[in-house]
Amino acid sequence: MTLRDFDSEAPAAASPVLVGVLAVVGVGLIGGSLAAALRQQGAVGRVLGVGRQTRTLERACGLGLIDAAASLEEAAAQADMIVLAVPVGAMPAILQELAPLLRPHTLVTDAGSTKFDVQQVAYAALGEKAGQFIPGHPIAGSETTGPDAADAGLYRQRTVVLTPLPENSAKDKALLTKVWERCGARVVTMDAQAHDIALASVSHVPHFLASVFMEQVAAASDSDLRMALAGTGFRDFTRIAAGSPEMWRDIFLANREALLSELGEVKAALERAEQCVRDGDGQGLHDFLERAALARRFWGSRSGLS
Amino acid sequence: MTLRDFDSEAPAAASPVLVGVLAVVGVGLIGGSLAAALRQQGAVGRVLGVGRQTRTLERACGLGLIDAAASLEEAAAQADMIVLAVPVGAMPAILQELAPLLRPHTLVTDAGSTKFDVQQVAYAALGEKAGQFIPGHPIAGSETTGPDAADAGLYRQRTVVLTPLPENSAKDKALLTKVWERCGARVVTMDAQAHDIALASVSHVPHFLASVFMEQVAAASDSDLRMALAGTGFRDFTRIAAGSPEMWRDIFLANREALLSELGEVKAALERAEQCVRDGDGQGLHDFLERAALARRFWGSRSGLS
Numbered sequence: 001m002t003l004r005d006f007d008s009e010a011p012a013a014a015s016p017v018l019v020g021v022l023a024v025v026g027v028g029l030i031g032g033s034l035a036a037a038l039r040q041q042g043a044v045g046r047v048l049g050v051g052r053q054t055r056t057l058e059r060a061c062g063l064g065l066i067d068a069a070a071s072l073e074e075a076a077a078q079a080d081m082i083v084l085a086v087p088v089g090a091m092p093a094i095l096q097e098l099a100p101l102l103r104p105h106t107l108v109t110d111a112g113s114t115k116f117d118v119q120q121v122a123y124a125a126l127g128e129k130a131g132q133f134i135p136g137h138p139i140a141g142s143e144t145t146g147p148d149a150a151d152a153g154l155y156r157q158r159t160v161v162l163t164p165l166p167e168n169s170a171k172d173k174a175l176l177t178k179v180w181e182r183c184g185a186r187v188v189t190m191d192a193q194a195h196d197i198a199l200a201s202v203s204h205v206p207h208f209l210a211s212v213f214m215e216q217v218a219a220a221s222d223s224d225l226r227m228a229l230a231g232t233g234f235r236d237f238t239r240i241a242a243g244s245p246e247m248w249r250d251i252f253l254a255n256r257e258a259l260l261s262e263l264g265e266v267k268a269a270l271e272r273a274e275q276c277v278r279d280g281d282g283q284g285l286h287d288f289l290e291r292a293a294l295a296r297r298f299w300g301s302r303s304g305l306s
Numbered sequence: 307m308t309l310r311d312f313d314s315e316a317p318a319a320a321s322p323v324l325v326g327v328l329a330v331v332g333v334g335l336i337g338g339s340l341a342a343a344l345r346q347q348g349a350v351g352r353v354l355g356v357g358r359q360t361r362t363l364e365r366a367c368g369l370g371l372i373d374a375a376a377s378l379e380e381a382a383a384q385a386d387m388i389v390l391a392v393p394v395g396a397m398p399a400i401l402q403e404l405a406p407l408l409r410p411h412t413l414v415t416d417a418g419s420t421k422f423d424v425q426q427v428a429y430a431a432l433g434e435k436a437g438q439f440i441p442g443h444p445i446a447g448s449e450t451t452g453p454d455a456a457d458a459g460l461y462r463q464r465t466v467v468l469t470p471l472p473e474n475s476a477k478d479k480a481l482l483t484k485v486w487e488r489c490g491a492r493v494v495t496m497d498a499q500a501h502d503i504a505l506a507s508v509s510h511v512p513h514f515l516a517s518v519f520m521e522q523v524a525a526a527s528d529s530d531l532r533m534a535l536a537g538t539g540f541r542d543f544t545r546i547a548a549g550s551p552e553m554w555r556d557i558f559l560a561n562r563e564a565l566l567s568e569l570g571e572v573k574a575a576l577e578r579a580e581q582c583v584r585d586g587d588g589q590g591l592h593d594f595l596e597r598a599a600l601a602r603r604f605w606g607s608r609s610g611l612s
Contacts, residue, residue, distance in 0.1 A: 139535060202536040202537075203539060206544070209515055211594065211595055213512065214598040218601035229465060229501075229504050230508040230611075231464065231611070233447065233513060234508045234512055237542070237543055237545075239539075240539040241598045241602045242602040242603050245595035265522055267573075269519075269521060270569075274566065277566060282559060289551035291521050293517075293548050295547075296547045302533075
């Protein structure tokens, strides 16, 4: 894992354009925020938006996130860099369509939450051109969706993981790193499978548990009473459950094995904690809660996130 | 369940003193915030702080939360209202000590997160004087602790549940309601057991799951890597796990049956969701995630909390 220095404070005026023409496929929260950040930093010339929904693209134009809507074909003919900011499940079709259109110098990357499957999809769809694709994952998000949720500050002080292929050129990797750094992010490179295992734990499991819990409360016969008595703890614990069902379905299926394995570990830990409650084991319960509290406080003090 | 109108905006100058001498047993986040709010509103004359730790009481004095430290005996001799803001497990001993000292007109209440056990403890300890005790639970908190965490705004727009005993006088109930309303809270009255069951679901289960998850991540052999890749979703999902181990141990033990029953429901829901993942059932997974997302968004739009 390689950490690069965080440097988002360089003045836009002094900063060079990194990407002449950027094409963003999927101008929602993730793609729209990338476009907004790079425009704010003066790091892009022209931004094209590609997507299935005309209304979304019009809105992205209206918000100033993109200069124009384009087809994937038009984007491939003009763009120096293409970012796929779509649910993981939509990537095979897009990469297959893109493969014959891709010009030799164009760099392609993605923002998907799983990386091993994306890597496999890229090899299968792009073949000889796979070296032009660098898998990436900005670890940032929000429970809000669509171009209206785009935020030029979304990636500031956040981590972006790149899981480069052996075929990627050093020049492309350096450029993509610079692009994310200009958004204020910290770039880390690691192996795709190690990424998926770690993210199963700290991202996919929390979303899964928050969603399971939220659905269980909502399905209770007295859910109105329960929800009326829910406070700020409930609010924070369940916030991620409001996220996009399509996106998270794709993530859970794409990272199925690691997710189920981690859930197994969590269930074993849950069983141990429940046993303390059943046994009225105050000391055991206290020790478990203290380990959790100390770990969370330590993380909070180190992460810069809380 | 009875809702009263929210009215915290009355100017302090025009508002009468509701409690001549208030004694707060346990001047931490919960007790300290109550004292701070009532002082800010001009609703109390003198505030006494009772506690085991001299340093905490001195700090509470220094912060202006209380006028003076007092023993429980001194508090009982002077106070018009005594608020027990201590972990549920500490209440039996305090109420037993208080029972013979309690003057006839003094109103006693608590801020414990479980209510049926507190009610039983009050009957056992106070006997004939149980009618002077009104069990209460302000649904507000924070992962921070101690007098430095006290915040006069903690109860603003929050719900306070009272679970009155049949022996409580209408006058006392009206006074206690006014006291909480002056802190900006909305007061709800309900049955103690119904409270405990609802809170097991929307407060105790989330805390239990967040703590189990946090401990499981921290215990992993690659926990450093995991935590370096944790983002804002992880931050919010685990925030409550940083809370006081003592307080939550007592809550889990006091509400053991309802907690274990709710955890059983959550595990059944988890098993159903996991089966969708195992089966690669994208539709089932999507439908479950959509139910959760819609429920959470609806709650967020209604609760005033997000």
